[in-house]
Amino acid sequence: MARTHSGNMQASSAHADCGAAASLIMIITSLLDTDLYKFTMMQVVLHHFPAANVEYRFRCRTPNVDLVPYVDEIRSEIQKLCRLRFAEPELEYLRKMRFIKGDFIDFLALFHLNEKYISVTPSPKGNGEIDIEIKGPWLHTILFEIPVLAIVNEVYFRNTQQHPQYEEGRERLRHKIELLGAKPEFADCKIADYGTRRRFSKRWHEEVILTLKEDLGEQFTGTSNVYYAMKHNLTPLGTMAHEYLQACQALGPRLRDSQIYGFEMWAKEYRGDLGIALSDVYGMQAFLRDFDMYFCKLFDGARHDSGDPFEWGERLLKHYEDNRCDTRTKTMIFSDALDIPKVLRLYERFRGRCRLAFGVGTNLTNDLGYQPLQIVIKMVRCNGQPVAKLSDSPGKNMCDDKAYLAYLRQVFGIEQPTEEEIAGQ
Template sequence: MMIQSLLDTDLYKFTMMQVVLHHFPGADVEYRFRCRRTGVDLAACADEIREEVAALCTLRFTEDELDYLRGLRFLKSDFVDFLRLFQLDTRYIDIAPAPEGGGALDIRIRGPWLHTILFEVPVLAIVNEVYFRRTQPQPDYAEGRARLAAKLALLGQPGQEACKIADYGTRRRFSRDWQEEVVLATRARLGTQYAGTSNVWLAARYGMTPLGTMAHEYVQACQALGPRLRDSQVFALDTWAHEYRGDLGIALSDTVGFDAFLRDFDLYFCKLFDGVRHDSGDPEQWGERMLAHYAAHRIDARSKLLVFSDGLTAPRIVALYERFRERCQLAFGIGTDLTNDLGYEALPIVIKMTRCNGQPVAKLSDAPGKTMSDDPGYLAYLRQVFGGAAEPAP
């Protein structure tokens, strides 16, 4: 059984889930799986993935796990009480070889948002682990440890003590055991540079800081749940601030394009949120524009946090740190390159929300290939409303 605890997921699934419980308990959603690389035979893994997901759906939160969640100041008692009753349900997820063939895998998740939101991260982790067990039955852990040691040596150089590193690698990890080894080694080598992990199970088990706020699905859902489409991003930020009252103050900047985000992220939000997270597009340009945006609103960027989390590597982190250090606060969330680098090509897989309450929703990415929708007409309309780049639908 690959997933042995419902805590084995990213913190932002719980923080978003609490917002769903309190503000959108009746919302229904659909998610779709996608592998961004062609020619990968995941269809052969379908039966084993289905078995692992069935095992995932037998899990319940234990009393110790609930006590841990109750100790997080931003999670409210009624939400933790709801989790006491929670269990994932196989009725809401379908897994099968894709009709188009070629080894593609079709995973569809449909049902109440409140009861499906916790599928994404463990299902992606299962797909990864099943695939690599099949293709790499004798993993080269010595190579993985050597690669990890080189990365940590680069990140832990003298003079970089303020370069804060976090693990964001649950969904595309090589395996659960490997992520655990990597995270423990990272904390041991980097010491105070290590900020924590997005993985709640690891955070609870080893006394680490759990990290995370919101993901694209939350802002996407607000396209259907808000008063009107053009105001959906503002509605998402306002609802988040209303729920958390100053906690979890990192805004996600790229759901409908960075230009649209800057238009919506006015003086009120600049002051209200502690910082902003980058997840697509050129990080140097993004950082410069974000600092200029703060300056235009007469805000000292040194009081704000920029979080970089898009496809980071150790050399990339060092370069970004050197460019932006002392101009703002910085944090770096490193995912696949940390938890799935044993010398094998990682799987570029995602599960994205495509519909909410029967209406299409989408992310307009600042990076080619990351836009995902099942409705090209809606994508065109979304770009018209928010002024996004004309990237073709997949």
Template sequence: MPIIPSLLDTDLYKLTMMQAVLHQHPGAQVEYLFRCRSPDVDLVPFLGAISDQIDALCALRATPEELDYLRGLRFIKPDFVDFLGLFHFDRKYVQLRANPDENGGIELRLRGPWLHTIMFEVPLLAIISELYMTGTFGPADREEGLRRIRAKTARLREAVGFEDCVITDFGTRRRYSHAWHGEVLPHLRAEFGTHFVGTSNVHFARRYGLVPQGTMAHEWLQAFQALGPRLRDSQVAAFDTWAREYRGDLGVALTDVIGLDAFLGDFDLYFCKLFDGMRHDSGDPFEWGERIIAHLQAHRIDPRTKTLVFSDGLDIERVMALYDHFRGRCRMSFGVGTNLTNDLGPKPLQIVLKMVRCNGQPVAKLSDSPGKTMVDDPGYLSYLRQVFSVEPPVPEASA
């Protein structure tokens, strides 16, 4: 039974970036690398099942109904829909084996044209997550999961002064299972009410009549470390190219690809006016929000006209604390992932599949949270820090 039933069972930002790649950099060649951040996890027993699911993924094609749905999204161009009508996953770009250097680890790499590999990340992570969770802990404990969902929705729904606090489902990549994800969403819509404004998952957005949400991910800015005119201008080139592609749509900028200091150094008055908001995905969110607000004010822009999107490991308590802290000072939106789609008792996997090379050159995600930095060339990471004047993290003192 295929875990991924549709090409649209992915996050919207994969499609929006893919469209931009088609139009702006169709010849780029890339490499992605899988990493499991959860300690003491043995994924090797699932290698055969993962391989079978990749074969099933490669058999998928977009249906006429799915293509018609995409044509109804104002920022999706007709030629891109036509391209998706021809697109399919190709197994030749996937390398999968046990990792000889990591006990219980797997080595998963993607190598090939960016245009033809960009869609692999989300379904591959969802496949690995589901096979591990259901294979280790059994089917989703529906009763416990719904009990937890009801407690979360009641907490926000019954709170006074949080009427404008809105949440989006960002939980595709590390969900417990496709089936559980599909069951959770109607409950969120029914019980969160107006607090629930959509999902990043395009398949479920279409299925349930929800608003699909998403703009760009880290790989868009990472790729420009190799595609841009020079490394120091890579973020500026990435934002410029995005604006040229979408002409005012999808205007939320990601801030943590090379760290917040580097982002603020590049995000000048032009970008502050051009983009509708910024998204947080690493580092302290309270400090981040204060610095974003101060940056906007320094450029004589009212922060209340911009949206701060928080999306890093959120639960409902964290959402409410952030909303309460920044209430009235800016617009806010909250992307909640694993805590909605994989909170049933067992600990979810912390897994990522990130771009590490573009056009033969190393690229990196230099996160504000050191554990989320992703690179396979330490020398390049040092060079990136030097170019953007980013200090390495201070080692923790030993006990």
């Protein structure tokens, strides 16, 4: 399939080539510069868990990265973030979403992030790591994660790569677009941008989005970033993240039923809308045990975020068939460390058997030839109780209470971790 590259990248290069002057630019300029699922989860928190208190912790999974020299700069950007308020046009944009309710918009009109709930310090280990701790009411801290991760990324890269290789990034992006259009049978293979949290910079992020919109057309389905969705008339995408189901470990009536409780509360709030369930907080086996016929028929599909995606897809499709669901009406969303060749392999495996969607993150928004930072901010406590995820990928688990992890594994019938998993934790 032929593509017409209109020069959009070159046209937008002026705002991308920021060089050393980038340090003068405020990184986050809108509270909408985050992922949609932060708002969808936040509305559930407002309506069902307004008194919940939580704690989040930061981790950089990339070895030998020294972030300590940038602590003051990160703090300064967070101070600026905490001065932001939602503008009226932003609230009106959110108000038009069918699943956003009026009282939530009224709350957001008064909302701001409070600096007292977040701290950034060098790690006492003295190894170049930094500690970011977010602690306070869930309702007032939930919007920190994505912009803070974007801040850490941009501060790091604008200091270490003062003359970025934008042309290399543009060439790589062109190649990805060409791969998606290489065969006529790929015409219905569609991708979305999920790359806010690990982007090289916000300006590069916007250039990538504009290029995908122009060159991919209908193959580009939208972005998880609400700000760029509003600014560039794209579809904002997202439902729930791990922290929601993790918090339900402390908020539900019984730990073993916490995943079921989370899905039920989600359905109570959205009444069939936003029907994509996250499958890997306790691993696929535990997910399938809880995702019974009721949930199979109630939810539109599920999202993959750890483990072997091909195995996950086959197991999910068989599960739908066993529960008398037409798999062709169900959606599988893949979002774990995707690149375009993997997207195409998954598309070839599952096309025609179900509806497919692909959320590509770091490989779109931070692929200029430098090693991206593998950084995360995860909830580790809710209402004073440890919470955790037990994903299907070694090293993705994050919990500072080993006794609780062992108990969680026992409750959900999950095998004890390997030495590799323990090292990753």
